[in-house]
Amino acid sequence: MRTWDSDSEVEEEEDRSPLLGEQDVAQGNIQYRIPDKVPACCSARYNLAVLALFGFFMLYALRVNLSVALVDMVNSTSSQQVNSSASVCPDHSASPQVPRNTTGKKYDWDADTQGWILCSFFFGYILTQIPGGHIAGRFGGKLLLGFGILGTAIFTLLTPLAADLGAGYLIAVRALEGFGEGVTFPAMHAMWSSWAPPLERSRLLSLSYAGCQLGTVVSLPVSGLICYYLDWIYVFYIFGALGVVWFILWFFLVSDTPQSHRTISDSEKEYILSTLKHELSKDTDVPICAILKSMPLWAIVVAHFSYNWTFYTLLTLLPTYMKEILRFNVQENGFLSALPYFGCWLCMIITGYVADLMREKFNFSTVAVRKIFNTFGMVGPAVFLLAAGYTGCNYTLAVVFLTLSTTIGGFSMSGYNINHLDIAPS
Template sequence: MTAKIEINSLTSNQRLLGSTRLNIAFLCFFGCAIIYSLRSNLSFAIVCMVKNEGKGNENSTNGRKIYECNNNNNGDIIIAQRHRRELLNENKISESSLNNTNFGEFNSIGGADLIIGEFDWSKQLQGQILGAFFFGYLTSQMLGGILAGRFGAKIVLFVAVLASSLISLISPAMARFHVAIFISIRALLGFTQGVIFPAMHSLLSGWAPPMERGILTGLSYAGAQVGNMLVMSLSGLLCRHGFDGGWPSIFYLFGAFGLFWCLIWFLIGADSPQTHKTIKENEREYILESLGKNKEIASPIEIKRRRPIPLYSILTSKAVWAIFIGHFAGDWGSYTMALGIPSFLNDVLGLQLTSMGIVSALPYLAYFAFINIGGHFADKLQQKGVFSTLNCRRLAMLIAFGGQALMLIAIGYCGCNQHNLVILLLILSTGISGFQYSGFVVNYMDICPELAGFVLGIGNTLSCLAGLLSPIIMGWLTPNGSKEEWLIVFYVTAFILIVGALIFSLFASAEIQEWAKEDFNYSSNKENEEEKQQKIIQNSQKLPLLENDITTELVLQQRNDWESERKEEKK
């Protein structure tokens, strides 16, 4: 028996259920739900905000839609869906701001009934309003990781969600005051939310032990899908029966939710186990030991201020670019599902928006389930030694992207009378893509735990290109909305997904990179450890050296281990 074994026995077998780290993950879960509800509420509310136009488009005859599958009994068109389709055909990028927003986003707003709004906004202006969020979001990604390192993720998340909530609360008044002001605050909303996910990644990298990263990270980010489902389920009711004209209630309700979350987060959130006030000491030791951190350091923020970020090393790392390419491919698939599938269902299959509304929440429910299932199984496979960490990440990416690619192509070959099969494939393709959270998403933490938030910010910035290009490519490839045109879209998306999975599998790593090993203050950690070991040796000299004395034997063994480590370090 050695001292090292005794130390490990004190910190191992820490149950996840009921732990502080799980509570932090749940807080992040609800935070993500709030963030996405504040992000996507406009995509529902705008249907109730604008006045409807009676004129048709090139795909209609006398106000009736011409579907490739002639199975629609009445062919009625909601003006909102027509606007969506025309914006896509005109190569507008506005809807890319709705990352992972919804399927059939106008369904819950009263089915196929026309809703008369109070604003006379053109289609082009509506596109600018919706796109304003995206352009603000693009500009602040890398800032999130930097701010989290400078001030701590807790305060960054608090300020960002608080600002987003206040913007939501004032949105109705600003929209009524002037549309330019409304566009400006939507861009500001995007800017404030751009810092959130890098900061949250930085937070989780300090809370999630390596063998629990899959489940804790997956649970945290799965809240986004709950936020989408909340908006879909409540917006229709609020639009018709809410106060202040109906649609403003959508902004007020989710803004209030955000303020409530900020209060809870301020009271019980923490940057790290070192700074949490009520965490049990054995859990704190378990987390910090698994991450290789010194529990005596008060806060990692003090460490991070002392060293510049190795930007050149980050941008020239093969492992980092493997993640970036996987990240881009995953976002391309998400944009295709969020923007393309609703139009495909309407253009080719002629599914009414009321029918789409019923199933619109199911893909997100499946996505939520697969994120958590994937994280659980990935962690179990690592813990039991079935797969290495790297092979778990590879397997998750191949399942997520390969499965989504195959099902997308299968959707394109479905016939006119196979609506149920299309819906099933749609649900499964969205759901199985959730395995990517056990792939590239947690891989940021594997290779650079101290810089995970900053590097994720770079990856998010680059993946925003998918939001710019995906709707443009879809509009260019589907001028007539025919089945053959949409099949090309699905093949292009499948190709990008497969290439992303293969490149990730070939070049990814699960080891902390050399530039990330040069910690912001590892020298301080070593000094503290040396002081600790010196005290142990001094105390050992005061102990009576009795024969067969276990305590003395342990102390002497620890001293010998420490001296051996010091010799290795000098070499």
């Protein structure tokens, strides 16, 4: 059995040694025993990860479906009158002309109005990030996350009505959707602080947040198909209804902590609580001054800001780029816009397991793993996104570079995105 003389030595040793390989752990003058690792299959923590995956699937499906639907909601002539680049790339004359539904109402919104509609979501989204984290920390994240997505689903169901009333109403509804979604990531982080053992943190969070990419991958082409064969209004009705169904499952099957879970096994509960025992603080006072002076915190802020700048720009405007510049129709648009996020989803799942493996089996320190994955996840996307700007009308190369850029960004999910819990687990 190992012993240590100071808390700093405890932290360093636990960071570099496989925690699960040590059955007896000492912290200061206190010794406790970590139970054997509980298998992932059918466990409560992985059930939470799967439900969270579907929750973030719905979160992003509700967020991005407008990007494709808007292509079909707007008169093409309204867009092209103010878009001097529309004639740069020729039409796809070889594309098969399939009969499609064209009964949906069209709106005469120019490019500026469309831009306000697409970006209005983030007006509400930015307002609830910090309050959401504070509320989740004090009262738990289950209901906060659940009602955040439920509210977004309800406002999605109201989107066709808002569009019919006018662009201003649609902008307001989208801002309210963002207001609801803003609390979801802080709420999920608060829940994982009570559920994720340190050496499973990368894979559990990567699995749950992979729902973001999966929701994008599915909703973009499905929205295109719905617009093509039904009507754009059904994009909002179908995804809004699915969001309500998810909330019902989340409400009855999930708990804020292992202690309050009704069906968790005693062995899994003991395993989770033991591995987190030395990390969770009972102090509820938030050290605001210390937080603002923390350089690791500001490093995360800069990394998060940099990644989100390109990620959300592409997420919001890629379907418009596919239509107005590369001249793909609404059906092709949905599938091609989804390709980058399919690659990112795969990358997140794989790198999450690799990151935990590097810590658990090969004794990489936490900080080394986070820096390695964050470097790949930042530099790679920048290179390929810059290259995409020089492809001109080479459709294949443009799609390939955009796909590679977003795919490699999946590395950063095991970098900055999990580092929040590393530096402030409670």
